[in-house]
Amino acid sequence: MIGITYTRKDIIRKVSNQLDLGNKEVKIILDEILDTMTGIFLEKHSILRLELRNFGVFEIKPTKANPKARNPRTNEIIYVPPHRKIQFKAGKILRKELKKEYQINK
Secondary structure, eight states: OOOOOOOHHHHHHHHHHHHTOOHHHHHHHHHHHHHHHHHHHTSSOSSEEEEETTTEEEEEEEOOOEEEEEOTTTOOEEEEOOOEEEEEEEOHHHHHHHHSOOOOOO
């Protein structure tokens, strides 16, 4: 199954066309938004939520240590320390749209 990948440049181009702004201006805005979000995610809280209404929620959660994890390539038993992970939950509108039946474009 072949999918499509959008990049930062694609987002900049689409927003630039929709708002009738220059690519440089939109790039600066997008970079600032992403830098701010990254800064929020890196704050030292064990549980953190970033809620974007009508889009979704990013949540940072702690994980437990796993002293008996296995490397599948070498079968070596390794210790995985506790860390934090990020999870995204789509908002109501986005979830509703994704559940609709669609036709696959070939």
